[in-house]
Amino acid sequence: MVIFTNMLVESPGIPSQRERILDAAERLFMERGFAAVTLRDIGTELDTTHAALYYHFPGGKEALFAEVAERNVRRHGEGLAAAIEAAGIGLRARLRGAAAWLVSQPPMDLIRMTQSDFPSLPDADAGRIMSLIYELILLRLQAVFETARASGEIADCDPGLVAGGLVGMVESLHSIPVFARRRSLDEMACELLDIVLRGLGYREGGTA
Amino acid sequence: MVIFTNMLVESPGIPSQRERILDAAERLFMERGFAAVTLRDIGTELDTTHAALYYHFPGGKEALFAEVAERNVRRHGEGLAAAIEAAGIGLRARLRGAAAWLVSQPPMDLIRMTQSDFPSLPDADAGRIMSLIYELILLRLQAVFETARASGEIADCDPGLVAGGLVGMVESLHSIPVFARRRSLDEMACELLDIVLRGLGYREGGTA
DNA sequence: GTCTATATAAAGATAGAC
DNA sequence: GTCTATCTTTATATAGAC
DSSP, X not given: OOOOHHHHHTSTTSOOHHHHHHHHHHHHHHHXXXXXXXXXXXXXXXXXXXXXXXXXXXXXXXXXXXXXXXXXXXXXXXXXXXXXXXXOSSHHHXXXXXXXXXXXXXXXXXXXXXXXXXXXXXXXXXXXXHHHIIIIIIHHHHHHHHHHHHTTSSOOOOHHXXXXXXXXXXXXXXXXXXXXXXXXXXXXXXHHHHHHHHXXXXXTTTTO | OOOXXXXXXXXXXXXXXXXXXXXXXXXXXXXXXXXXXXXXXHHHHTTSOHHXXXXXXXXXXXXXXXXXXXXXXXXXXXXHHHHHHHTOSSHHHHHHHHHHHHHHSOOOOHHHIIIIIGGGSOHHHHHHHHHHIIIIIIHHHHHHHHHHHHTTXXXXXXXXXXXXXXXXXHHGGGGSOGGGOSSOHHHHHHHHHHHHHHHTTOOTTTTO
């Protein structure tokens, strides 16, 4: 029986250097965007040099960003699905779970991504990541509204539009400077959610 | 009677080169953010060289961005005030006017500004512009909700939170790629607005 | 795998001609 | 006022030692 070294370093709790790079890069890139982060910033974060990054990511900054952005979208999607799942049934519970997840994560600035980051990437990368955003996040939330509509919990509406508007509204809470936050992002998201729910004619349990 | 040259070049319809630079810079900076735009980009846009920009803006990129960002916020604030004013009375009309104005402008990405652009500026500039955003945009919209609350058009709510959430929701429509827009941003904003209005217990005319 | 050193390119900024 | 040319800094990227 042969034990591979890379199986050991990938064991839980001992993240590989590659993972550590991805973590730091993801945080920096998602906070500031592609253009505003240098490879030296990422190296400094890990107490190493930017040259070391090229061993793990031969494709350089673009490849690193593309991988990091895709990873971020997938993580957002998984967390969203898990939060919705864990919330059980009922539109209000599901949306609160989804919103709590979104504000617990670094901001996902879709305006910056579409207007600034993606145009800097090869079309193939940009297109793939944009499709993932649509598929893993927007469609996932849209399905929640469709389910609620089908069971009579809410009135008729454009579920895709409402899902998108909700993400934008909740994510925008991240733009409140930390010193100006008199309540937690979670509480504020809940209050906004309740307004939207009422606007959709929400009644618990639906027509049943 | 002396006629100053710079009075002539500032006459309507004949924008000075300084104005043309501000216009181009504003569009580019507000679309892509501080880090993603080079002075050469701006020069190219005006069929000139980046060196020429230093004659009009000796402070370089930072000073140009600071002036452009402040100008953009003031323009947003003025347009917002004018749109609300022109809409007459009634919360729905006012919010529709405000939303129509917001989607008619290049996106104002508050997440990117606070997380990425402002940290690149001197604290004084960043603080001043952030205060203007608060004062000219958020407080202006907040006042609309407070007025509506006072006249009984809507139920009690946190007007600052609702104003902020609304801006975030409406602005996020800008992240929909152009090819994927099946309706105009204006129509989508109206539909979202109506949901929020209903959620606030809106009734036309208020208690009167 | 990571480092130092270096090559190359891009971007901010200035000088001086016109 | 604008241009060309140049300088300086910064950033991406590579080479080769360890």
